[in-house]
Every structure is written in structure tokens, then in C-alpha cells.
Amino acid sequence: MQHSLQTPRERLVVVGNGMAGIRTLEDLLAKAPGRYDITVFGAEPHPNYNRIMLSPVLAGEKTFDQIVLNGLDWYEANGITLLTGDRVESIDRVQRTVTAMSGRAVAYDKLLIATGSNPFVIPVPGATLPGVVGFRDLADVDAMLEAAARGGRAVVIGGGLLGLEAANGLKVKGMDVTVVHLMDTLMERQLDRSAGTLLQRELERRGIAVLTGADTAEIVGDGRVTGVRLKDGQVLPADLVVMAVGIRPNLALGKAAGLACGRGIQVDDAMVTSDPAILAVGECVEHRGQTYGLVAPLFEMARVAADRLAGGTEAAYTGSVTSTKLKVTGVDVFSAGDFSGGKDCEDITFRDAARGVYKRVVLKGNRILGAVLYGDTRDGGWYFQMLKDGQDVAAIRDTLVFGQGYQGGGAASPGAALAALPDSAEICGCNGVCKGTIVTAITEKGLTSLDEVRAHTKASASCGSCTGQVEQLLALTLGDGYQAQTGPKPMCKCTDRTHDEARRAIAMLELKSIPDVMQALEWTTPDGCASCRPALNYYLMCAWPGEYKDDSRSRFVNERMHANIQKDGTYSVVPRMWGGLTTSAELRAIADVVDKFAIPTVKVTGGQRIDLFGVKKEDLPAVWADLNAAGMVSGHAYAKGLRTVKTCVGSEWCRFGTQDSTALGVKLERLTWGSWTPHKVKLAVSGCPRNCAEATIKDLGVVCVDSGYELHVGGNGGMHVRACDLLVKVDTEEEVLEYTGAFMQLYREEARYLERTAPWLERVGLAYLKQRLVDDPKGRTSLNARFLFSQSFSQDDPWAERASGATDRHEFSLLAEVG
Incomplete structure (x- = not known):
């Protein structure tokens, strides 16, 4: 009998779940899949995300999910053990553990x-006060968003790249913001004085106060920050202080392990430390006396480290020339190289004051030494490539400042300019993707769309500023075979069908299961993905109430568990309080649950409910059982469905109230709860035009007046505030309920999955809603009847009797899966 012995795989441990470490693993898996048994330690409780996109998250332009680079499924698919929220504290180099x-x-x-790296905290009194934060990770962003939600004043110390992005985000979120900068010019390491002045004017135009040449003496506060005192005696009031004065390599672990360290952990050209078994990459390292805090050098280091880990012997890192781009929407700033000028240097400068455009190219010996662009940064990549290549620009010197499109005697098409770039030219700075990588992926993998290029290369998947160039590369590579996408996008990468096409097919072909839809519409994947499955599940449930059985596997985890997962892995539970009303019995039940399960935080929400934070996953079924026993059902704080109906006390108590808004709010909530909708829905009823319940920024809001009720629709009080449009004025509560049911059903039947009522209304138009709901009484009655029919299934559950009130039919069958 013959036996085959399999050689055990080498064990690779990665300390750090950030962009540099995981990019190394991506490159390693491409070169030598299966060579290592890999374990990754991450100090944060998250999968790998794009740290340079925290600024758009702060400004509300991106969500955290949109900046995740490698989800948990990626680690699982590649056999990587990921240990999050567990910081490595020591290395035993002898035992190799x-x-x-x-x-x-x-x-x-x-x-x-x-x-x-770690954010540098200037050593001034008060620097450790609550309310002083850095800007380095998602926890810092969460702290800033929490502070911004309370409003007030923010002081950002540091007028560099991160400081200005933080200032912009906090201003967008509604805070009064002042930037304090020690030097005379903003971003002095990246911009010359002219560009810095233009940038300062633009920020001030946006309402951000800027103090240059200002030195911080003290952060003031008694128990919490209240202000910043400058050395000239001026005190700036502050509810939040953001330290953004720079970063320092996080070398503590390497230093404690006895590795050679200077400003960072010292590495050679192979990214190997003083211990041959240990490599290091990213902001924590020092290479040839230099440290780097930008993404491009990190990815270059990762490429070399991956090659060496894969068994290569020739790849070497020799240092980087860097470029910078500010991520503030509407402000185009780019710089690269050394623009300080000096002996034997010459400047070529272009200014267009009316357009706010400034360009400066610094030459030395007919080669680009540095470049600064403000207001028009389209040629940044071209200048940067010539700088890195050391190209002689004498032949194009006269037109150099006008950009790549003007070379050869006149303006050329953008496509021709892109075609002239070498394969090594970087297209996507956020993810370090060069032109050759994109073109190779298009040709070898048969990619034909922007989404496919994003999925395979990550180019254009972050800030999106290179989207135009990626689309041009598609056009150049495919020629007539490329059709730029217009109109609605496909649901996801699994199909070329749009949301509207899928809904029409479900109705016309009477498709009544997810596999039926995928088979009939020729899905390219056998089981779909996290984007299309929840959408199809919703469309089927909406189309066939009473026939289609909800697929719990196609729901987001928060919906399956009837609880919101928090960043520490625990959950929050929100029982429903009808119209914001509660009783002593309900409050006792909540108090008992809090004590019984040692729930650490209890908070009153903006929707007039009580939120229980810190519930352990294994306790969820028992928590809900106890709350149900007291007659309380799920508040669906997690759901694509009705969240809350906010009310004021109305005519029952308030001297200004014109109608009983509280009672009407309860009726609306009992009418609409439990119904799944394309996205979350919030309602409100204000008892008079003073609008204390903020009804005019809800998905549907009722404002009570002396002569009846005004119905407002399509509002949104979230990241992008949108005031409602007035739909109709009616005389009776019965009419309010009928219009509400009809509006909800029209939204359910025609909006795309994950489309809020505000963008839906803007897409179809208010006139369309009035035509369907106001001008067509029979149609309105039919819509309302369909909504009530659907609700008869959504709220029909044997738990209803035991809970003294209706409950979602899936509630406890899904919770059973948790335990």
C-alpha cells in the first residue's frame, strides 16, 4: 500500500488588517496560492477597508460598506483566519510566536x-480631554459624526490633507468649523503659496474659518473640551477638537521585539527587517531613511513583499516619488514631486483667475521636478508619469503647461492622450492600479463594463475620480465592442437585467421563487449575491402576498435577527411604541429585561422609542420573548419597512393643537407596520403647522390644520436633507388612512429595492404621484385595497394573541435561527 505525504504549509502571520498588509496578501495569493496557512490580526473590529476614503464617509458621500475592500467572504474564500479586535502585543522571535x-x-x-501609523498628538495641556479626537480610523469618524449630530462648533488643528478633509466633512454635517494651522499656507508640504491661497479662499467661501500662522497653546475644558487657546491669547470655543497635525510610524511592536528601528521599523529593499523571518510594509516602516504616509508607496512595498514571500529573489523596492490629491468634493487639488524650486530650476506657470485655475510645473534640466495643479487636475497623472520616468520635456516645453491634450500642435481627444500613456501609468491612485493592469484584465477576462473592471481590478471602486479614464480605457481596448452604459444599471454583476425588468418579469411570467427568476432571466451565477438576492426576495414578496414564502437567507443579518448589529459585535433591540406612546407596564418590562440580561446602555431614540444597546447575540431570542410577554413587538429599527411614526401631543394636551395627532399617529402605525418596503420608511403627524413632529422631512408626513389634514411626501432627514412635497389636503382621518395605504403600495410596487421615497419621487415626479393618487380615486382605492390585502399576511401570526398585538409573521421563526 502506498501512502502520499503532503508537506505542511508554511505559517504566515500578518499583524495589521489595513491596506498595506492585505494588499500584500492579494498579490501573494495571485503569485503563490496555497503556499501559506495565513492568519491576520486586526486591531479594529472590521474587515479590511479603504482608509483613505474615510473623508467621504465623514462627509456622508460614502457608507462604510462602500469603502470595504475585502469583505469577510473574501477571507473565508481564501482560507485566511481573520482575528479582528485583537491587537498583537508581543513577538517572541526565538519561539516564532x-x-x-x-x-x-x-x-x-x-x-x-x-x-x-498613529496620529501625532501635540503635547499641550488638555490634549486628552473627552471631545478631542484624531482622524485615523473608523472609530474617529464615528466620534466625529456623533459630535456633529449634536451640532455646535469644531476646531480642527492642522491644515494639511487630513485636517482639511475633516473640516469639510464636519461642515457638511452642519458644524461651525475653524481650521487652525501653524504654517502660513495650507497644505504647505503639497502646495505652493499661490495654490494654498486659492484653496483657503475656497474653504472660506464654504463657511470654514481658517487661521494660518496660529499656534495652539492649550485645549480648554473642565471634564470635557470647551475651547482651544492660541499662543496669542485668542480662545476659540469648541465642542469638538480634531487633531490632524500628522502621523508617526507605529513601530512599538517591532521595537519591543528588538528589531532595528529608526523613525520606523527599518527594512531593506526586499522589505525584510533585521530578522530574516520578519518582513514589514506600509506606514510603520523606514526604508533608506524615508517613511511614507501615502497609499502608492504602500502598494509598491506590498508588491515586493509578496514576491519575496512567494519565493522570488529579484523584486526590490527602491523608494517612491509621491503625488497627492485632496478628497474634498468640488475642490480639485493635485501635487507631485518637489515644487520648492531654487538654484537651476525654472517655473512654468498658468493662471486663469476667472475659472479659478492655477498650474505650476517646476523643471530642472528639462525634466519635471514637481507640479502643482489647482482647479483643473486632469493632467496630474501625465505630469506625474513624466516626473517618475525622468522624461526630457524640451520638445514640448512651450505647450507643457496646457496639458497632454495640446501636445503635437493642438488639442487632442482625451482618448488619444490616454492611449499615449505607458502601461505603467497609474490610473487609480486610491487602489494603486496602473493602465496595463486594467487593459490586461479587459482583454484576458473579457470585461465589457465599468462594474466588471471595478470588480476585477478595483480601479474606480473608491473615490471615483478616475471613472472617466477607466471608461475611456474600455472604449480604447474594445473599440466598437464597447457600449457605454446609459439608463438604469443592472441589478448587480450576476445579471444584465435592471430592477424594473426583473419586477416586470416576475409579474408577467408569474415567477414565484428566486430560482425561478434566476432561471428565467438567465442569471450568470447559480445563487446570486448579496445585492440581488434581497432585492428579488422583496419583489417576490410584494408581487405574491400570501403565496410567496419569505426567504430568510436572502435578508440582511439585522432583519433576520430583529436587532441592529453594533461595531463591537453586540446588538441593539428596539421594541415598538405605537405613536411614541408607552405605559408603565411596558417600561417595567424594559427595565426588567435590562436588569435580567445586564444590557449596558438604554437610550431614547429620535423616533420616540427606547433602544437597548449591548445585547449579546445568544440572548436575543430570550430578550424578545420577555418583551413579547409584556405585549411589545419589534420596532423594526433595522428593517426595510416602517421604522417609526413620530407624533406630537396634538389637541389632547397642546393649546396650539388642531387635531388629535397622537391618536392618528397610532392608527397610521398600526396600519403600516410589518410591511416590507424597498427601503426604510418613516412617518410623522404634527398636530398643528408648528410642525413639532418634523412631519415635512419624513417619507410621509401629516400636518394637522383647522380644516383638516395636509399630506406631505418624499422627505428625508438623513445625509441629504429633502423637504417633503405637498401631495394633497383632505378633510377626514379616513381619507388620511386611505391615501397612506395607497401611497405605501404605490411605493412598494414601483420603487427599486434600496430606493428611498425621496429619490423615487424625484425620479418619477410629483405630477405622476398626484395623477395616480389624487386624480384617480378608483386607482387610489385599488392601491389601498392591495396594501390592506398584503398587510393581512404581514401581520397575521399566532404570536399576535400571546403578545396582545399583531406581529410580523417571520419574527420568531427567524429569531429561532439565532439561538
């Missing part, structure tokens, strides 16, 4: 340190 704060010890054959 690392030990984390949890006490977990993991052995390694090769170790990769990618611990990044």
Missing part, C-alpha cells in the same frame, strides 16, 4: 508587520 491582547498565541514561519 505572536501573542495578542486576548492572550491568543499564534506560531509563524514568516511574519509580516503592517501596523501602520
Whole structure:
């Protein structure tokens, strides 16, 4: 009998779940899949995300999910053990093990340190006061968003790249913001004085106060920050202070392990430390006396480290020339290289004051030494490539400042300019993707759309500023075979069908299951994905109430568990309070649950309910059982459905109230709750035009007046505030209920999954809603009847009798899966 012995795989441990460490793994898996048994330690409780996109998250332009680079499924698919929220505290180089704060010890054959950097905190009194934050990770963004939600004043210390992005985000979120900068010019490391002045004027035009040449003496506060005192004696009031004065390599782990360290953990050209078994990449390293805080050098280091880990012997990192782009919407700033000028240097400058455009190219020996662009940064990549290549520009010197399109005697098409770039030219700075990588992916993998290029290369998947160039590369590579996408986009990468096409097919072909839809519409994947499955599940449930059985596997985890997952892995539970009303019995039940399950935080929400934070996953079924026993059902705070109906006390108590708004709010909530909708829905009823319940920024709001009720629709009080449009004025509560049911059903039947009522209304138009709901009484009655029919299934459940009130038919069958 013959036996085959399989050689055990080498053990690779990565300390750091950030962009540098995981990019190294991506490159390694492409070069040598299966070579290592890989374990990744991450100090944060998240999968790998794009740290340079935190600014758009702060400004509300991106969600966290949109900046995740590698979801948990990626780690699982590649056999990687991911240990989040567990910081590595020590390295035993003799035994070759690392030990984390949890006490977990993991052995390694090769170790990769990618611990990044720490924000520099200026050593002034008060720097550790509550209310003083850095701007380095998602926890910092969460702290800033929480502060911004309360309003007030923010002081940002530091007028560099991060400081200005933080200032812009906080201003967008409604805070009064002042930037305090020690130097005389903003972003002095990246911009010359002229560009810095233009940038300052633009920020001030946006309402951000800027103080340059200002030195911080003290952060003031008694128990919490209240202001910033400058050395000239001026005190700036502050409810929040953001420290953004720079970063320092996080070398503590390497230093404690006895590795050679200077400003960072020292590495050679192979990214190997003073210990041959340990490599290091990213912001934590020092290479040839230099440290780097921008993404492009990190990815270049990752490429070399991956090659060496894969067994290569020739790849070498020799340093980087860097470029910078400010991520503030509407402000185009780019710089690269050394623009300080000096002996033997010459400047070529272009100014267009009316357009707010400034360009400066610094030459030395007919080669680009540095470039600064403000207001028009389209040629930044071209200048940067020539700078890195050391190209002689003498032949194009006369037209150099006008950009790549003007070379050769006149303006050329953008496509021709892009075609002239070498394959090594970087297209996507956020993810370090060059032209050659994109073109190769298009040709070898048969890619034909922007979404496919994003999925395979990550180009254009972050800030989106390179989207135009990626689309041009598609056109150049495919020629007549490329059709730029117009109109609605496909649901996801699994199909070329749009949301509207899928809904029409479900109705016309009487498709009544997700596999039926995928088969009939020729899905390219067997089981779909996290984008299309929840959408199809909703469309089927809406089309066939009473026939289609909800597929719990196609729901987001928060909907399955009837609880909101929090960043520490616990959950929050929100029982429903009809119209914001509660009783002593309900309050006692909540108090008992809090005590019984040691729930750490209880908060009154903006929707007039009580939120229980910190519930353990294993306790969820028992928590809901106890609340149900007291007659309380799910508040669906997680759901694509009705969240709340906010009310004021109305005519029952308020001397200004014109109608009983509280009672009407309860009726509306009992009418609409439990119904699944394309996105979350919030209602409100204000008892008079003073509008204390904020009815005019809800998906549907009722404002009571002396002569009846005004119905307002399509509002949104979230990231992008939208005031409602007045739909109709009616005389009776019965009419309010009928219009509400008809509006909800029209939204359910015609909006696309994950489309709020505000963008839906803007897409179809108010006139269309009035034609369907106001001008067509029979149609309105029919819509309302269909809504009530659907609700008869959504709220029909044997738990209803035991809970003294209706409940979602899926509530406890889904919760059973949790336990």
C-alpha cells in the first residue's frame, strides 16, 4: 500500500488588517496560492477597508460598506483566519510566536508587520480631554459624526490633507468649523503659496474659518473640551477638537521585539527587517531613511513583499516619488514631486483667475521636478508619469503647461492622450492600479463594463475620480465592442437585467421563487449575491402576498435577527411604541429585561422609542420573548419597512393643537407596520403647522390644520436633507388612512429595492404621484385595497394573541435561527 505525504504549509502571520498588509496578501495569493496557512490580526473590529476614503464617509458621500475592500467572504474564500479586535502585543522571535491582547498565541514561519501609523498628538495641556479626537480610523469618524449630530462648533488643528478633509466633512454635517494651522499656507508640504491661497479662499467661501500662522497653546475644558487657546491669547470655543497635525510610524511592536528601528521599523529593499523571518510594509516602516504616509508607496512595498514571500529573489523596492490629491468634493487639488524650486530650476506657470485655475510645473534640466495643479487636475497623472520616468520635456516645453491634450500642435481627444500613456501609468491612485493592469484584465477576462473592471481590478471602486479614464480605457481596448452604459444599471454583476425588468418579469411570467427568476432571466451565477438576492426576495414578496414564502437567507443579518448589529459585535433591540406612546407596564418590562440580561446602555431614540444597546447575540431570542410577554413587538429599527411614526401631543394636551395627532399617529402605525418596503420608511403627524413632529422631512408626513389634514411626501432627514412635497389636503382621518395605504403600495410596487421615497419621487415626479393618487380615486382605492390585502399576511401570526398585538409573521421563526 502506498501512502502520499503532503508537506505542511508554511505559517504566515500578518499583524495589521489595513491596506498595506492585505494588499500584500492579494498579490501573494495571485503569485503563490496555497503556499501559506495565513492568519491576520486586526486591531479594529472590521474587515479590511479603504482608509483613505474615510473623508467621504465623514462627509456622508460614502457608507462604510462602500469603502470595504475585502469583505469577510473574501477571507473565508481564501482560507485566511481573520482575528479582528485583537491587537498583537508581543513577538517572541526565538519561539516564532505572536501573542495578542486576548492572550491568543499564534506560531509563524514568516511574519509580516503592517501596523501602520498613529496620529501625532501635540503635547499641550488638555490634549486628552473627552471631545478631542484624531482622524485615523473608523472609530474617529464615528466620534466625529456623533459630535456633529449634536451640532455646535469644531476646531480642527492642522491644515494639511487630513485636517482639511475633516473640516469639510464636519461642515457638511452642519458644524461651525475653524481650521487652525501653524504654517502660513495650507497644505504647505503639497502646495505652493499661490495654490494654498486659492484653496483657503475656497474653504472660506464654504463657511470654514481658517487661521494660518496660529499656534495652539492649550485645549480648554473642565471634564470635557470647551475651547482651544492660541499662543496669542485668542480662545476659540469648541465642542469638538480634531487633531490632524500628522502621523508617526507605529513601530512599538517591532521595537519591543528588538528589531532595528529608526523613525520606523527599518527594512531593506526586499522589505525584510533585521530578522530574516520578519518582513514589514506600509506606514510603520523606514526604508533608506524615508517613511511614507501615502497609499502608492504602500502598494509598491506590498508588491515586493509578496514576491519575496512567494519565493522570488529579484523584486526590490527602491523608494517612491509621491503625488497627492485632496478628497474634498468640488475642490480639485493635485501635487507631485518637489515644487520648492531654487538654484537651476525654472517655473512654468498658468493662471486663469476667472475659472479659478492655477498650474505650476517646476523643471530642472528639462525634466519635471514637481507640479502643482489647482482647479483643473486632469493632467496630474501625465505630469506625474513624466516626473517618475525622468522624461526630457524640451520638445514640448512651450505647450507643457496646457496639458497632454495640446501636445503635437493642438488639442487632442482625451482618448488619444490616454492611449499615449505607458502601461505603467497609474490610473487609480486610491487602489494603486496602473493602465496595463486594467487593459490586461479587459482583454484576458473579457470585461465589457465599468462594474466588471471595478470588480476585477478595483480601479474606480473608491473615490471615483478616475471613472472617466477607466471608461475611456474600455472604449480604447474594445473599440466598437464597447457600449457605454446609459439608463438604469443592472441589478448587480450576476445579471444584465435592471430592477424594473426583473419586477416586470416576475409579474408577467408569474415567477414565484428566486430560482425561478434566476432561471428565467438567465442569471450568470447559480445563487446570486448579496445585492440581488434581497432585492428579488422583496419583489417576490410584494408581487405574491400570501403565496410567496419569505426567504430568510436572502435578508440582511439585522432583519433576520430583529436587532441592529453594533461595531463591537453586540446588538441593539428596539421594541415598538405605537405613536411614541408607552405605559408603565411596558417600561417595567424594559427595565426588567435590562436588569435580567445586564444590557449596558438604554437610550431614547429620535423616533420616540427606547433602544437597548449591548445585547449579546445568544440572548436575543430570550430578550424578545420577555418583551413579547409584556405585549411589545419589534420596532423594526433595522428593517426595510416602517421604522417609526413620530407624533406630537396634538389637541389632547397642546393649546396650539388642531387635531388629535397622537391618536392618528397610532392608527397610521398600526396600519403600516410589518410591511416590507424597498427601503426604510418613516412617518410623522404634527398636530398643528408648528410642525413639532418634523412631519415635512419624513417619507410621509401629516400636518394637522383647522380644516383638516395636509399630506406631505418624499422627505428625508438623513445625509441629504429633502423637504417633503405637498401631495394633497383632505378633510377626514379616513381619507388620511386611505391615501397612506395607497401611497405605501404605490411605493412598494414601483420603487427599486434600496430606493428611498425621496429619490423615487424625484425620479418619477410629483405630477405622476398626484395623477395616480389624487386624480384617480378608483386607482387610489385599488392601491389601498392591495396594501390592506398584503398587510393581512404581514401581520397575521399566532404570536399576535400571546403578545396582545399583531406581529410580523417571520419574527420568531427567524429569531429561532439565532439561538
